[in-house]
Amino acid sequence: MKNSILTTLLFSFLISTLAGKAQEKDLPRIAIAGIATESSTFSPALTAREAFRIRKGPEALDAYPFMVPDSMVRGRATWLPALVAATSPGGAVTREAYESLVQETLDSLKKNGPYDGLYFDIHGAMSVVGLDDPEGDLIARIREVVGTETLISTSMDLHGNVSWRLAKNTDLITCFRMAPHEDRYETKKRAIVNLLDRLESGQGKPAYKAWVPVPILLPGEKTSTRVEPAKSLYAKIPEVTKQSGIIDAAIWIGYAWADEPRNHAVVMVTGDDRIQVGEAAENLASSFWKVRSEFGFVAPxxxxxxxxxxxxxxxxxxxxxxxxxxxxxxxxxxxxxxxxxxxxxxxxxxxxxxxxxxxxxxxxxxxxxxxxxxxxxxxxxxxxxxxxxxxxxxxxxxxxxxxxxxxxxxxxxxxxxxxxxxxxxxxxxxxxxxxxxxxxxxxxxxxxxxxxxxxxxxxxxxxxxxxxxxxxQDLHSLDYRRIQRPMFPFDKHQFEPDLKAKWIPASDEFVPSTYPR
Structure with missing residues (x-):
């Protein structure tokens, strides 16, 4: 009798262990990587590596309050963080600091692959000495390691910049909807949940990514969502995302204190219904452009x-x-x-x-x-x-x-x-x-x-x-030389921008060298 009970218990234990291992094996393998800061090119300051708080491996999960060990999000994947580095806003990052952080990130990703997904955690307004569009450069170099099949979901500050290159190499993308950024962790969680949902459902990469550059460059102090018109503009986003064919929609104000061609506002919508995605992107961009003259300082x-x-x-x-x-x-x-x-x-x-x-x-x-x-x-x-x-x-x-x-x-x-x-x-x-x-x-x-x-x-x-x-705050007093023109509010004459949706190729789609980088 005792032997029978022991055998039954042992058999149950083995079945439970094997089931657990099978379940663990079935969980998606998701990497985490990102370098985040906001850099003024009109400041003489430089940001060195020592200024960054660097988290590697499991320690990186501590950066996300919603990823505690017993959380529902944490349990949905096998997490393989590479390197997450962040520092307070400041001057341009030195090239040495940037390259050292990038190399550590790539080395870690090489060790722990392959990956089903990657969460790309950035601010979006980092400047690096001698390098345009560092976030676009970083994600392109990450793609060379993880491949084009890996699903990448990006979260950003709404004061970040979305270049064509960044849009091309990411699959899912979103940004804050509040300034001040009281929805910081809500946004990061949304980016991760979107990634998990697409992996678990087998839907994978969105069928469409609509990108609309908007020729507006304004400081955050004129675009706070506490007041109009940004308050109502950003309030349109939740309704847009309720549509069945849309995964996410986002409006980037852009970063005003860096002189690069990518620095301007952007609207981006992702989803599986071409008509819904395109119309949503164009409508949000048009709404933004219509209220351009209504933006004023958030305080006297x-x-x-x-x-x-x-x-x-x-x-x-x-x-x-x-x-x-x-x-x-x-x-x-x-x-x-x-x-x-x-x-x-x-x-x-x-x-x-x-x-x-x-x-x-x-x-x-x-x-x-x-x-x-x-x-x-x-x-x-x-x-x-x-x-x-x-x-x-x-x-x-x-x-x-x-x-x-x-x-x-x-x-x-x-x-x-x-x-x-x-x-x-x-x-x-x-x-x-x-x-x-x-x-x-x-x-x-x-x-x-x-x-x-x-x-x-x-x-x-x-x-x-x-x-x-x-x-x-007096942008007209700054020596811009490289931003795209015409640009509101620098060019007072009337001009009508092209606010039609630009369809960004999928991250695994080959594009000829004539495409923007």
Whole structure:
């Protein structure tokens, strides 16, 4: 009897194990790869390899909150991440950094293939010294390793750029639908689920990819989905994707602070019904073009002097001012001292009894170290800023008192101004970590364009100061030489662009060398 029971249990165990292995074998094998950043070519800054956070192998899955081990998405495939690298926006990536990251990616992909699918996780606005369209270059080189049969799904920032080459070599593609990007992970998950669905159903590559370049180049601060017309424009997308013959639809604003031919808006729709895909792409592109003149700044704007005057006169607290021209979240160097210099010169802030103002922030590694060593309440003196971008003002010497010490930043009080001095430009310090209470502060100046959600919800009033820097909001003042023309808003004369759908060949379809690259 005991032998019979043991035999039965052993047989059940073997059947269960074999079934599990069979199920695992049937799961699609999916790679993950991508290099993501946003690069201003109008900034003197350069981005080296050390600036990237690099995740390899299973560690890369930690970048996606929806991919925890017991998640439904995680269990639908065997995941084989190669390399996922990302860094904060900044200047152009050095060629050495780019090539080293690409080579590591390709080496890893070669080791773990073959693949049924690949998730291509990029921003889409990376610039590399001496190389046009790095994302298009990267995906083309990945294709040489994984082959043309592998299904590739791409997710992007809506401020990215979609070149013909990128569109050709990807199969499924989508981008954020919100600016600020509160749907960041929702979008990444959508790209992965679209990939899984097409693999599991056996449908594979979409039959049609419609691509419509739209000759518009505008900054993100004029195209926020918080306000019209972008709010209604992007609201059209969910209805489009409900059509049975459409997989996904996306609108890219494009990235305004890089001077490359690919930098302009794009609409792209993928699916299996040619008529639905084509009409959807053309309708979205036409809708975009029709409202081109309605785009305006997401907040009131003024000169720095005008912005400070309005903040001082206002009774609403805290009053936020965006130091928009050196916004490091869009590609500015983050160390331009012009605005801080002007603030410290104002007589209103010379005394400790003046209006309270927080300036967030300026890098000053030496003063940061000195303040941490000196301690709270101590007097310190040192230079900050303008180590990368000194075109508009030199480094500033701060003579003040240490009022806050954090792991990555300190607070130096000069008169009634509390300057957050960071150890580098990539700071993520919260006000509370430094003992600051923004809700009890009169004016808060941030190196930012449109406010991120937590600051937006905190503000009682807000204005964008039009200040100089690598992401200057006055696009007409920038020295564009290579963008395609005519382009709105640079060319004021009336012109009617070709907004017909361009049919992008499938990634496994041979195209002659006369096609765009």
């Amino acid at each position: 704007v003024d000169s720095l002097t005008g912005s400070l005057n309005k903040a001082l006169a206002s009774k609403k607290r805290p009053f936020f001012i965006s130091d928009s021209g050196d916004n490091p979240t869009a590609g500015g160097a983050g160390d331009v001292t012009w605005t801080l210099k002007k603030i410290l010169e104002r007589p209103e802030f010379k005394s400790k009894k003046g209006p309270s103002l927080i300036y967030a922030s300026i890098p000053g590694p030496e003063l940061f170290k000195l303040a941490k060593s000196a301690g709270l309440g101590q007097k310190v003196s040192g230079y900050v800023g303008a180590q990368i971008d000194a075109r508009f003002a030199p480094p500033i010497k701060l003579d003040g008192t240490v009022e806050g010490i954090g792991e990555k930043a300190v607070v130096i009080r000069v008169g009634s101004v509390r300057v957050i001095v960071a150890h580098d430009r990539n700071r993520n310090t919260h006000f509370s970590d430094l003992g600051l209470d923004p809700l009890k502060t009169d004016i808060i100046v941030v190196k930012m364009g449109y406010l991120v959600p937590d600051l937006y919800n905190m503000r009682k009033d807000w204005i964008m100061a039009l200040t100089p820097g690598g992401v200057d």
